[in-house]
Amino acid sequence: MTGILxxxxxxxxxxxxxxxxxxxxxxxxxxxxxxxxxMGGLVKGQPPIIPKxxxxxxxxxxxxxxxxxxxxxxxxxxxLQSFAIVLIKRAYKVLQTxxxxxxxxxxxxx
Amino acid sequence: MxxxxxxxxxxxxAIVAVILLFFWRRPKWQRILSIFGSSVNLFIAAxxxxxxxxxxxxxxxxxNWEAPFGITxxxxxxxxxxxxxxxxxxxxxxxxxxxxxxxxxxKFGYYAMxxxxxxxxxxxxxxxxxxxxxxxxxxxxxxxxxLLTIGGRKIQIEGAVKYFTLNMLSSIVFLTGIAMLYGxxxxxxxxxxxxxxxxIENTGIVDTISLIFFIGFGVKAGVFPLYFWLPASYHTPPAxxxxxxxxxxxxxxxxxxxxxxxxxxxxxxxxxxxxxxxxIFTIFFGGIGALVQKDVLRVFSYLIICHIGFMVGGLSLFTxxxxxxxxxxxxxxxxxxxxxxxxxxxxxRIFGNTKLYNMGGLMNNYPRLSxxxxxxxxxxxxxxxxxxxxxxxSLFGASYETGNIIMLVSFIFASLITxxxxxxxxxxxxxxxxxxxxxxxxxxxxxxxxxxxxxxxILPIALLIGVTLYYSFFSEHIQIVAERxxxxxxxxxxxxxxxxxxxx
Numbered sequence: 301m302t303g304i305l306x307x308x309x310x311x312x313x314x315x316x317x318x319x320x321x322x323x324x325x326x327x328x329x330x331x332x333x334x335x336x337x338x339m340g341g342l343v344k345g346q347p348p349i350i351p352k353x354x355x356x357x358x359x360x361x362x363x364x365x366x367x368x369x370x371x372x373x374x375x376x377x378x379x380l381q382s383f384a385i386v387l388i389k390r391a392y393k394v395l396q397t398x399x400x401x402x403x404x405x406x407x408x409x410x
Numbered sequence: 411m412x413x414x415x416x417x418x419x420x421x422x423x424a425i426v427a428v429i430l431l432f433f434w435r436r437p438k439w440q441r442i443l444s445i446f447g448s449s450v451n452l453f454i455a456a457x458x459x460x461x462x463x464x465x466x467x468x469x470x471x472x473x474n475w476e477a478p479f480g481i482t483x484x485x486x487x488x489x490x491x492x493x494x495x496x497x498x499x500x501x502x503x504x505x506x507x508x509x510x511x512x513x514x515x516x517k518f519g520y521y522a523m524x525x526x527x528x529x530x531x532x533x534x535x536x537x538x539x540x541x542x543x544x545x546x547x548x549x550x551x552x553x554x555x556x557l558l559t560i561g562g563r564k565i566q567i568e569g570a571v572k573y574f575t576l577n578m579l580s581s582i583v584f585l586t587g588i589a590m591l592y593g594x595x596x597x598x599x600x601x602x603x604x605x606x607x608x609x610i611e612n613t614g615i616v617d618t619i620s621l622i623f624f625i626g627f628g629v630k631a632g633v634f635p636l637y638f639w640l641p642a643s644y645h646t647p648p649a650x651x652x653x654x655x656x657x658x659x660x661x662x663x664x665x666x667x668x669x670x671x672x673x674x675x676x677x678x679x680x681x682x683x684x685x686x687x688x689x690i691f692t693i694f695f696g697g698i699g700a701l702v703q704k705d706v707l708r709v710f711s712y713l714i715i716c717h718i719g720f721m722v723g724g725l726s727l728f729t730x731x732x733x734x735x736x737x738x739x740x741x742x743x744x745x746x747x748x749x750x751x752x753x754x755x756x757x758x759r760i761f762g763n764t765k766l767y768n769m770g771g772l773m774n775n776y777p778r779l780s781x782x783x784x785x786x787x788x789x790x791x792x793x794x795x796x797x798x799x800x801x802x803x804s805l806f807g808a809s810y811e812t813g814n815i816i817m818l819v820s821f822i823f824a825s826l827i828t829x830x831x832x833x834x835x836x837x838x839x840x841x842x843x844x845x846x847x848x849x850x851x852x853x854x855x856x857x858x859x860x861x862x863x864x865x866x867x868i869l870p871i872a873l874l875i876g877v878t879l880y881y882s883f884f885s886e887h888i889q890i891v892a893e894r895x896x897x898x899x900x901x902x903x904x905x906x907x908x909x910x911x912x913x914x
Contacts, residue, residue: 339593
């Protein structure tokens with residue numbers, strides 16, 4: 301699943317349309333989040349809370365760190381994606397095109 | 411008080427930025443407050459630097475969670491030196507912005523974003539947690555997006571699209587690296603990682619992860635196959651913004667590389683070769699790219715890339731002397747590149763644009779200014795005794811000692827090509843006869859500035875040139891600092907010991 305998301309994301313980024321570029325970045329971002337989630341290990345276990353009468357947890361428990369990481373990553377990517385959408389709208393208005401191949405003015409040797 | 415010292419630079423910038431948000435519609439107040447806030451922060455950073463220099467590495471455990479469970483902030487000498495330089499640059503640029511930034515842009519929160527960006531930079535330098543570093547990187551890029559697009563000219567938006575895409579991509583790659591690293595080691599604290607990684611038997615996966623990190627940081631730093639966003643976007647925003655970007659943003663990538671490849675993944679032989687090859691290509695492509703450009707800001711952008719090669723090359727040699735050279739070069743480069751882009755802003759005000767073929771006659775019309783501007787240009791080439799010369803001694807010496815002759819040749823090539831480029835820039839802007847060009851009506855030219863605006867434009871440049879001259883004539887001070895940093899980098903035990911005082 302992560303692999304599919306990565307592949308799709310990279311494919312979309314390589315397309316010429318601006319909108320597809322953004323969608324590609326969103327898809328890739330989700331792929332990463334899923335990867336972090338997987339790296340924590342998917343287990344059916346208890347919540348990671350230490351009981352009152354002992355110092356450590358017995359048995360299998362779910363790792364809370366990846367979940368905290370994903371939460372942070374999701375919030376950050378949400379902010380960036382909303383910025384990106386405003387940016388492409390603006391770019392379309394100013395440049396009158398959504399074709400990335402037409403955006404080569406900043407690379408002219410003039 | 412003392413144990414929280416290492417978060418003060420971050421906190422200081424955050425407070426300034428938040429206060430500035432309250433003065434959203436009052437550009438004049440924002441200008442004054444920004445200069446005041448920057449000077450206070452400069453003082454804090456200098457105090458922190460002095461403290462660390464005297465007492466050694468300090469750590470702060472955020473929320474009092476013991477490492478490796480909480481987020482650790484580690485103020486070692488490399489980090490605080492970079493924070494100090496960041497704050498110096500921030501201070502001079504907040505003066506420079508007075509002349510360079512029109513009020514309309516200030517009203518869209520330019521200064522607040524400026525301070526948030528510096529906060530992000532300080533955070534990225536000081537953090538001791540790899541995921542926290544990712545978060546600071548995001549703080550940096552989101553504020554840099556805003557700074558890049560503020561004003562919304564056509565070319566800016568176009569540059570921003572490229573800048574945005576590649577930086578997003580690099581963050582995603584970086585995050586992938588973090589995910590895999592967590593999967594392998596189960597920790598994200600950099601000092602803990604430095605202890606755990608050598609015990610992992612499967613070195614293949616460690617090398618793979620380290621290369622994923624290298625790609626992520628490489629986009630930020632602008633190394634060879636990944637640099638195309640840099641010359642496409644750095645010349646588009648106003649000079650104050652590109653000076654900030656050119657001086658500091660790529661250096662964060664280099665800093666992250668130096669940190670991860672000394673502390674977390676000490677370079678294996680294969681990685682050393684990969685880094686060396688990339689450094690050499692970066693030097694060649696950056697240099698040759700700069701040679702053909704006709705816009706002075708784009709020339710400077712390519713020179714950034716060329717000189718990133720020096721630092722990555724120094725890292726790839728991976729001896730103490732080479733790291734001393736790389737670190738010293740980074741210190742020098744931050745100051746000089748900022749100065750160059752600020753000079754670009756002055757050129758723009760004098761000539762109305764920054765094309766080399768439209769300029770000329772600066773030496774006749776502004777002789778004192780030309781003399782001033784000659785210093786950073788020569789320092790960039792590394793003509794002794796100016797600052798670019800000293801780190802090159804270490805770098806050349808290290809590449810000779812390790813027998814890496816190709817690296818030595820490409821360092822010499824880079825110095826030579828920089829000389830050629832600077833000679834060309836000098837010829838076109840200063841020495842050539844003045845051209846008759848039609849003046850733009852809506853632009854306020856340099857000779858129309860009043861005294862205050864002229865001072866605001868030239869004083870910061872003069873201040874940074876003062877720093878360059880300090881590097882040049884008191885280079886033994888910098889060398890001592892760089893040698894201590896190099897020693898610490900090659901002996902990561904000291905870093906680990908500072909984070910876990912009880913366990914060793």
